[in-house]
């Protein structure tokens with residue numbers, strides 16, 4: 228195991244919880260950071276806090292409510308979740324990952340952590356430009372220069388689709404935990420969620436594909 232410390236950008240959802248397990252298996256000390264910015268449901272924060280506590284991970288919650296002043300997004304205000312005219316979902320908050328990763332870096336340096344782990348993913352990136360690999364590489368350089376500190380941004384999910392993210396959770400021994408304890412649903416329902424919203428549909432489709440593959444693997 229790497230003796231370095233890591234900070235995981237953590238929402239309590241499927242992706243970031245998988246990243247938390249990934250980091251715990253890799254680094255001697257892991258802390259989690261959650262950003263509060265008027266998420267649709269307090270359930271999301273409660274879920275993140277209880278997962279962090281159960282996994283014995285120090286948990287930092289940062290107030291980012293100023294995002295509400297900047298972005299009229301479906302996650303922060305009561306507007307429908309849908310695809311907008313520009314092709315982006317209405318859940319988009321412009322520059323969110325740029326801001327979150329920069330704040331995570333400030334915290335990481337304070338606690339002596341070089342590694343910042345985030346569940347961003349280019350495969351399912353829904354058009355969010357700051358989820359892309361070239362942006363993450365660019366920001367790594369910028370953070371190193373900005374703080375004169377050798378940050379490494381780790382993106383274990385960057386090239387995985389949802390099925391492969393379930394497979395990774397399974398390899399980490401976290402499949403049941405991620406399936407039953409995480410909250411991805413836009414309607415604030417843990418585990419399988421409401422089954423109707425775009426986040427639930429994406430999660431369920433990946434899970435179905437993975438379970439089919441896993442069952443197929445057992446038979447052969």
Ligand SMILES: [Zn+2]
Nearest residue numbers: 412421424427
């Ligand atoms: Zn849902």
